[in-house]
């Protein structure tokens with residue numbers, strides 16, 4: 627949902643198919659209207675004034691507070707949702723499961739695997755060693771999802787927004803997810819949620835358009 631309004635609202639600094647997509651998905655699902663700013667429309671200097679590391683994502687709340695870190699942005703977005711099945715509160719039994727799975731995706735998949743294989747610091751052999759960590763992590767998720775519709779059970783949560791993003795990025799990271807039938811069925815289930823499927827394909831198309839522009843240059 628891209629909304630332009632005069633009253634203060636939540637702003638997401640976003641780049642297509644990066645981790646900010648998880649926050650977009652969580653916001654769309656939870657009914658939180660977002661003003662989306664594509665970070666590449668800002669100068670590097672202006673974006674660094676928002677997030678000193680220059681990383682995606684960053685969120686500006688209606689109170690003007692900046693929240694960097696995808697995990698924190700996801701937690702904030704879900705805390706604002708009026709949907710009782712989506713929002714988890716600290717007193718809820720599964721609140722720490724929500725934190726657990728967000729932390730799992732952030733540290734075991736996003737930064738542990740994707741951060742390593744998408745950047746230039748490592749040579750190809752080291753990247754393959756990092757990819758070798760994937761089966762234990764995706765296998766664990768596959769087992770977990772064998773008995774559950776979503777990570778926390780029957781209802782979609784912000785952790786699912788993050789994991790769904792991670793599954794969509796696997797092919798680009800050259801991580802093979804075909805052995806994980808429950809995880810694949812889950813990703814299809816999530817993508818079939820209309821608001822999520824639409825957000826994902828919007829982002830996908832924007833990324834394709836960006837890549838075509840780059841090759842045309």
Ligand SMILES: N[C@@H](CCC(=O)N[C@@H](CS)C(=O)NCC(=O)O)C(=O)O
Pocket residue numbers: 644645646680681682683694695696697732741
């Ligand atoms: N700790 C940050 C890391 C975010 C991160 O790695 N973002 C990637 C996109 S998914 C990024 O900005 N990459 C650009 C770069 O490293 O310059 C978070 O959890 O939000």
